[in-house]
Amino acid sequence: MWPYFKKMTPLGKPLTEAQIKKSEESVRQIREVERDLAQRIEKVKNAGLPAEQLNARGEWTVYQRLEYLVDPGTWCPLHTLFDPMDEESGTTGVVDGIGKISGKWAVIIGFDNKVWAGAWVAGQAENILRVTDLAKRLHVPLVWLVNCSGVKLPEQEKVYANRRGNGTPFYRHAELEKLGIPVLAGIWGTNPAGGGYQGISPTYLIAHKNANIAVGGGGIVSGMSPKGYFDEEGAEQIIEATRKFKEAPPGRVEIHYGATGFFREVYDTEEGVLDALKKHMSEMPAYNPRFFRVAEPAEPRFPPEEIERIVPFNQKASYSFEEVLARLTDNSEHMEFRPDYGPEVYTGLAKVDGYLVGIIGNRQGFMPKGYPEYAPYPGIGGKLYRQGLIKMNEFVTLCGRDRIPIIWFQDTTGIDVGDYAEKAELLALGQALIYSIEQTDIPMMLVVLRKGTAAAHYIMGGPNANNHNAFTLGTPTTEIYVMHGETAAVATYARRLVKEKDAGRPLQPIIDKMNELARHYYEKSRPAYCAKMGFVDEIVSFADIRKYMVAFTGCVYQNPKSFCPHHQMILPRVIKG
Amino acid sequence: MATEITAPMAGKIIEVKVKVGDSVQEDDELFTLEAMKMEMPIVAPAAGTVKEIKVEAGDAVEGDQVLAILE
Numbered sequence: 001m002w003p004y005f006k007k008m009t010p011l012g013k014p015l016t017e018a019q020i021k022k023s024e025e026s027v028r029q030i031r032e033v034e035r036d037l038a039q040r041i042e043k044v045k046n047a048g049l050p051a052e053q054l055n056a057r058g059e060w061t062v063y064q065r066l067e068y069l070v071d072p073g074t075w076c077p078l079h080t081l082f083d084p085m086d087e088e089s090g091t092t093g094v095v096d097g098i099g100k101i102s103g104k105w106a107v108i109i110g111f112d113n114k115v116w117a118g119a120w121v122a123g124q125a126e127n128i129l130r131v132t133d134l135a136k137r138l139h140v141p142l143v144w145l146v147n148c149s150g151v152k153l154p155e156q157e158k159v160y161a162n163r164r165g166n167g168t169p170f171y172r173h174a175e176l177e178k179l180g181i182p183v184l185a186g187i188w189g190t191n192p193a194g195g196g197y198q199g200i201s202p203t204y205l206i207a208h209k210n211a212n213i214a215v216g217g218g219g220i221v222s223g224m225s226p227k228g229y230f231d232e233e234g235a236e237q238i239i240e241a242t243r244k245f246k247e248a249p250p251g252r253v254e255i256h257y258g259a260t261g262f263f264r265e266v267y268d269t270e271e272g273v274l275d276a277l278k279k280h281m282s283e284m285p286a287y288n289p290r291f292f293r294v295a296e297p298a299e300p301r302f303p304p305e306e307i308e309r310i311v312p313f314n315q316k317a318s319y320s321f322e323e324v325l326a327r328l329t330d331n332s333e334h335m336e337f338r339p340d341y342g343p344e345v346y347t348g349l350a351k352v353d354g355y356l357v358g359i360i361g362n363r364q365g366f367m368p369k370g371y372p373e374y375a376p377y378p379g380i381g382g383k384l385y386r387q388g389l390i391k392m393n394e395f396v397t398l399c400g401r402d403r404i405p406i407i408w409f410q411d412t413t414g415i416d417v418g419d420y421a422e423k424a425e426l427l428a429l430g431q432a433l434i435y436s437i438e439q440t441d442i443p444m445m446l447v448v449l450r451k452g453t454a455a456a457h458y459i460m461g462g463p464n465a466n467n468h469n470a471f472t473l474g475t476p477t478t479e480i481y482v483m484h485g486e487t488a489a490v491a492t493y494a495r496r497l498v499k500e501k502d503a504g505r506p507l508q509p510i511i512d513k514m515n516e517l518a519r520h521y522y523e524k525s526r527p528a529y530c531a532k533m534g535f536v537d538e539i540v541s542f543a544d545i546r547k548y549m550v551a552f553t554g555c556v557y558q559n560p561k562s563f564c565p566h567h568q569m570i571l572p573r574v575i576k577g
Numbered sequence: 578m579a580t581e582i583t584a585p586m587a588g589k590i591i592e593v594k595v596k597v598g599d600s601v602q603e604d605d606e607l608f609t610l611e612a613m614k615m616e617m618p619i620v621a622p623a624a625g626t627v628k629e630i631k632v633e634a635g636d637a638v639e640g641d642q643v644l645a646i647l648e
Contacts, residue, residue: 316616365617366585378586378640380613413614484614 001566004576005294005356008333008349012302012326015309023309030308030542033476033527037539040528041080047089048114059188060270062095062110062118065145069274070099070108076551078471078538079130081531085122085158089115092127098134098551101143102282105555107135110145111198113189117149120194122158125166130471130537132172135181137443137470138555141284142176143277144185144202148195150217166194173201184280186273187263190249192217200262206276207253207263214251285559292557293354294566300546301332307542311411311449313477318364318381321346321409324449325359328352328546334359335575337395342387343367344379347395349404349572352546355553358399358571360392360460361409361449375420382413384456389415389429392460393436398571400440403564405556407549408446408461414454414483433459437468441562445552446472447545448536452480463535470555473548474536478527485521489514580622582645584638588612593634599627601647608632608644621647
């Protein structure tokens with residue numbers, strides 16, 4: 001099959017001086033967003049105790065552990081700003097991402113031991129669910145850095161119970177193990193109750209000498225108040241019991257290494273635990289990349305850094321999707337699927353790090369005259385019409401058949417609306433695309449380049465594709481909302497305006513409300529908000545998109561659940577004709 | 578040979594990027610049209626000289642309305 005893949009069609013042109021000049025203001029605005037995000041990220045990293053305080057008592061922070069554990073240059077953080085329940089630390093108390101350990105891809109997560117000693121805090125369960133989902137989607141090992149003090153007790157009602165509460169990860173670990181996905185755990189510190197289950201639920205436990213895991217910690221073992229209330233005498237008893245268990249908390253190494261053997265290995269140092277994780281990762285099964293690559297890896301001919309000069313900050317301005325793609329794919333090459341059909345959408349094959357991927361993205365700007373063919377009005381990029389929807393359905397289905405992972409790029413204002421669109425069956429064709437995605441059983445990644453709007457955000461591989469979407473990235477220009485704020489203001493207040501006008505009342509109060517609603521939409525759709533609420537799994541600079549694409553494809557092809565031999569693929573032949 | 582540059586759809590001209598007498602290359606941006614909440618460039622279909630400009634920034638235009646003539 002090398003004639004298909006070794007040399008594909010070249011894509012893209014160098015930026016012109018005029019383009020560079022024209023993009024200056026846009027780049028300035030993008031950098032401003034990046035500066036704001038960088039400040040927020042710094043705040044998250046500095047949450048809780050200072051690193052020096054932990055280091056002074058001989059402990060490393062989770063960030064120091066990750067630094068030591070993960071192969072340099074491979075770390076792709078996720079959920080950095082995720083804080084959907086406004087936890088007082090501004091974090092979910094865990095740090096996670098994708099990275100290589102000893103040359104093999106893994107999903108990695110650790111408790112932030114600076115924040116409430118690594119407690120279960122509000123929003124964390126949802127974060128862990130996303131991470132276990134990620135390992136499941138990508139079918140790669142999950143590596144835990146466990147250092148968990150259990151529930152943040154004053155807020156247990158936000159943490160402990162519920163269908164998606166903090167008990168869920170243990171079922172997810174069991175699910176991963178049932179699927180043949182190993183969960184490795186390095187364990188440090190005191191891990192009582194929930195922390196104990198965080199410790200015991202992985203597949204292989206490697207402990208630091210001072211670590212303990214237990215059904216209940218010293219605090220619980222000290223007992224309840226037999227009187228049903230607290231007084232001086234009861235307080236003295238608690239003090240005595242606590243002193244005893246502080247000296248010897250339950251579930252120490254002598255119990256769970258010496259007696260039960262739950263800890264398979266114990267090490268005296270931070271490095272010892274992390275080196276053991278590295279050793280086990282080096283021994284994990286993984287295909288040699290050569291087995292699935294269709295060509296030698298190559299960098300794009302045009303640098304990814306230039307994308308910030310192509311995607312305008314101005315949400316109304318158009319650009320060439322192909323020029324974006326040319327800065328992301330190996331050697332800036334591609335094989336376009338049905339270029340003569342559904343012009344509002346790009347579909348095609350490309351290489352990322354030598355692996356074959358399917359690419360789908362919205363095109364911008366005017367559509368050719370006469371398109372969409374079913375309506376008397378002209379088509380415009382970012383919208384989805386009948387042909388584009390049919391084309392995406394076909395492409396996704398063929399990618400599923402050929403076991404090719406898909407990377408989606410959204411910049412969409414939605415699906416065409418009105419009776420012409422209804423007669424053209426767009427409602428059903430949108431849902432058909434969701435069906436097409438669902439039946440593929442292949443991992444997908446999404447980049448919301450700019451707008452993720454209306455049902456189009458769902459159907460184009462959106463985060464709602466729970467069984468397929470591994471993760472979603474946003475960029476400094478991302479905006480996600482059901483519709484533009486101005487459109488929402490009109491939809492909400494148009495009738496009220498008519499009513500006020502007919503009644504002879506002043507319109508200004510309604511106009512003020514409309515402006516307020518539009519502003520509310522804007523503020524609640526900005527990149528930082530999208531990251532905080534989990535609309536996206538991380539906001540990355542345009543320059544870093546390819547790094548995440550490389551991580552995604554590397555993961556997908558490391559331990560695939562199924563594959564199609566290159567010489568039995570149909571999609572490349574359909575493209576070639 | 579004169580070429581008419583027309584609006585691909587109804588909208589508002591928000592920027593005129595050339596003036597009469599300018600030489601333009603194929604794909605050079607002549608106007609920016611705002612329609613359906615999007616700004617889109619209207620480009621020269623071929624190299625030529627701007628002979629006439631029939632609109633100015635802020636004008637509302639209809640689909641197929643002639644905006645300029647290239648020679």
